[in-house]
Each structure stands twice: as C-alpha cells, then as structure tokens.
Amino acid sequence: MALPFGPQAAHHKASIVEGLRIVRTVFARDAGRNSLTTKDVFRLALREQPSPEFVLSVGTGKNAPWRQGNLPLLPGRKLGPQPSRPTHPIRSLSFLKHHILPILHGEKAVRHVQETRGVYESQKKKLLASTTTSTEPTTAPTTTAIQSKKEKDLGGKLLWVWRASRSSRSRFTRSAKPRRPYVYDYSHMKPAKRRAHKGYHAFIAKRNMLRERSAKLRKEAKRQAEAPMREEMRAKAREAHLQAEREGAIKRAERKKRWVKQNPVLASMVAKQERLAQAQAKATQQQQRPRKHTN
16 A cells, blocks of 8 residues: 555545446446346446546555555565556455445445356246155255255356346326316116205205305404414513513623723723724715715
8 A cells, every 4th residue: 555544545435436436337237137246347347437537536656556665564574465456446356345336235226136147047947846846755855955956957056146226216107187076976866866865965065065164264263362362472572572682782781891991901992993983984974975966
C-alpha cells in the first residue's frame, strides 16, 4: 500500500462509489434474463470504462495506489499480494466479492441463488420423477444426496449465481376512473313490487338527506356557541404575550444599566458608535428624499 491512511481511505471510498455504478450497469444490461457468477460479473465489469472523475482522482508516480516499494519495510517483511487491476475501480475479484456485491445484496438490487448448470430442465424433471417412483429398499438416501448423485451422473454442477431483482412496480398501471352511482334495477319486478321498492328507496334517500342536513346544522350551532369562548382564549393568549414582552423589555433595560455601570468606558464608546450610526442613517434618508423643483 503506497498511500498514507487518509488518501488511501479516500481512494477506497471513490472505488466503492464508482464500482457500484459499474456493477449496476452490468446487472441492468446482462443479468436481466441470464444469471451471472462472481467471475462473470468481474469479467464484464473490467470491460466498463471508469468515469473521468475517478481517473483524475487516481494518483500517479509516488502517490499511485498499490505501488510496490514506496513504503519502507522492516527487515524480513515482504509486501502482500497486490491487486490485479490497481487503476480500475474494481481492482480485484476479492474487492468485488467483499465490498461491492454485499452492498447491492443489502439493497435487494440483486439476488444470490443456486443454479444447476449442465443439466436441462426436462432431464431434471424426468430424473426427479424417476427417483420418486422408483421402488428401492427401505433405507432410501436423502433428497440432497439423490439430487447431487443424479446431477453428477448427468454432468451438472450446482453453482451460486447472481440475478437482478425484479421491479416491485406493476407492469400495468390502472387509471383511476370515477365511480359510477349505483342504479337499482327494477325491470325484473312486477308493477306492485316495483312501486313498493321505488317508494322505499325514495324514503331512504330522503332520510339520509335529512340526516346530513341536521348534522350540518348541529355543527354550525356548536361552532357559533363556542365562538365567544374561542375569542376569549385568543384575547388571553394575546394579553399573556404582550405581558411577557413588557417584562422582557424591563429586564433587558435593567441588564443594560448594570452593564453600563460595570463598564463605563466601553459603554461610552458603544453610545458614540450608536449616535454616529443614527446620524448617518438620518443623512441617508435626507439624501434619498425627493427635492422640490422651483420655477
């Protein structure tokens, strides 16, 4: 490690930010349908060019990151293995595995799942069906042992791969349509029953209308009855505020008197500056005042 702790930490942070951008681009482009191993992600990420800001932030010469032989070593000590791509944001496979992918997995942007490669799905289904219908002796092996043995026979390999997470948003956005009023259908009724139902529904509609009107009247009456009490509370709050302002002005004046008595020289200088400021403000107002033109 060539840089001191501070610059090296800044370079590490910049590498993580730029590496996240590159890996997100790789997953958005290549991992939509196909799954990728960690080595696949590393190989595809190395093809991406870093941003000009990151290229300018990487030091050169003695300040180049991960430069060998720049720091003194104790006798008998050797430098550890250096990253394979020191100038790239994703400088090694270990950096991708331990610093970039865990962040994306924590954000639920990618999924880490198992996948069998080398075996077709039709062969796998046929294989599982044959294992379930086979008539073996009493002590049958476990499901994991059967799957691993059969996959080995067919040349399959179980791998941990990365897949891009699906978007939680729905593909189809439903437009909010206005709700239609409910219309009761009387066409299937006989005339007498139709008249009875129409009368009942008209009674229900009128009752609901009267209830709403009475509730509105009660609310208005309550507001008018509480109006004097609310005005009285506002007046009390206003009076308390003015009283607190008066008491605060008295206390400030007393503190100023005590300060002037304790610091007479400084108080005279402050008073002189205040008089000068007032005179300047008065002169500025007189200059800005429009002059009357005399013929």
